[in-house]
Amino acid sequence: MKTQTSSKKVISERVPTGVKTFDSLIEGGFKRNSVNLVVGGPGSGKTIFAIQFLYTGMVKYNENALYVTFEEKKEKLYDDMLSFGWDLKKLENQNKFVFLEYTPEQVKKLLVEGGGIVESIIEKYKIKRLVIDSITSFSLLYSDELAKKEASLALFEVINNWGCTAILTAQENKIDERSLSSSIDFEVDSIILLYHPRVDHTRSRAIEILKMRGTKHSGRIYSLSIDKNGISIKPGH
Ligand SMILES: Nc1ncnc2c1ncn2[C@@H]1O[C@H](COP(=O)(O)OP(=O)(O)OP(=O)(O)O)[C@@H](O)[C@H]1O
Numbered sequence: 392m393k394t395q396t397s398s399k400k401v402i403s404e405r406v407p408t409g410v411k412t413f414d415s416l417i418e419g420g421f422k423r424n425s426v427n428l429v430v431g432g433p434g435s436g437k438t439i440f441a442i443q444f445l446y447t448g449m450v451k452y453n454e455n456a457l458y459v460t461f462e463e464k465k466e467k468l469y470d471d472m473l474s475f476g477w478d479l480k481k482l483e484n485q486n487k488f489v490f491l492e493y494t495p496e497q498v499k500k501l502l503v504e505g506g507g508i509v510e511s512i513i514e515k516y517k518i519k520r521l522v523i524d525s526i527t528s529f530s531l532l533y534s535d536e537l538a539k540k541e542a543s544l545a546l547f548e549v550i551n552n553w554g555c556t557a558i559l560t561a562q563e564n565k566i567d568e569r570s571l572s573s574s575i576d577f578e579v580d581s582i583i584l585l586y587h588p589r590v591d592h593t594r595s596r597a598i599e600i601l602k603m604r605g606t607k608h609s610g611r612i613y614s615l616s617i618d619k620n621g622i623s624i625k626p627g628h
């Protein structure tokens with residue numbers, strides 16, 4: 392998805408997420424090699440969104456994927472994702488997908504010592520799409536805001552050097568501008584918010600692009616649904 396001027400200068404390269412109609416709201420996808428934060432409460436769709444991004448990369452764009460998690464269990468995740476027709480086991484057997492269970496302490500160590508296991512996996516499997524699900528437990532390792540911010544910046548720098556397009560997920564029970572600016576006050580290329588509010592006796596789902604650098608994006612909040620094909624966004628709602 393390269394867009395080139397006549398002087399062959401690459402002006403923008405987009406990495407489609409595969410989330411229906413979402414890509415059209417962000418000029419075709421995430422910027423290549425960007426770090427993107429997906430924020431939402433429990434059950435808001437963070438993991439499904441992140442895996443859909445990886446799955447699209449593997450099956451449509453021949454981009455290998457690494458999923459690093461502190462919380463999800465492999466067998467359970469593979470089983471859950473099969474309900475969308477996403478066979479992660481098969482992709483793992485084809486060396487296109489790597490599942491890595493990691494502790495927040497290991498990530499902390501990685502920042503001090505350099506790449507470690509993650510870097511060697513990225514090189515060995517030629518990983519182009521990366522997910523860390525979630526960074527909440529990692530940031531909890533740091534007690535004061537400054538240390539948290541420094542660690543987050545160090546993590547983003549490491550990810551940038553890996554040459555991957557990344558999604559980091561973050562747990563935030565009550566999304567409002569104030570809590571975001573205090574707890575997720577760091578330098579990512581984009582912030583996507585997933586809402587799952589209760590209205591009377593039912594819960595609805597919605598998505599908002601809070602920021603995306605270098606992108607003319609929509610400022611609206613859109614309805615989101617999860618069905619047998621994964622996540623999709625209803626245009627115009
Ligand atoms: N096959 C499916 N069809 C429709 N909806 C589904 C399906 N599978 C899961 N869901 C919905 O998606 C929700 C889980 O989404 P997901 O695991 O991505 O949330 P999450 O934000 O990662 O949550 P957590 O913070 O607990 O990790 C379920 O609670 C359910 O409402």
Ligand SMILES: [Mg+2]
Pocket residue numbers: 437438439524
């Ligand atoms: Mg999850």
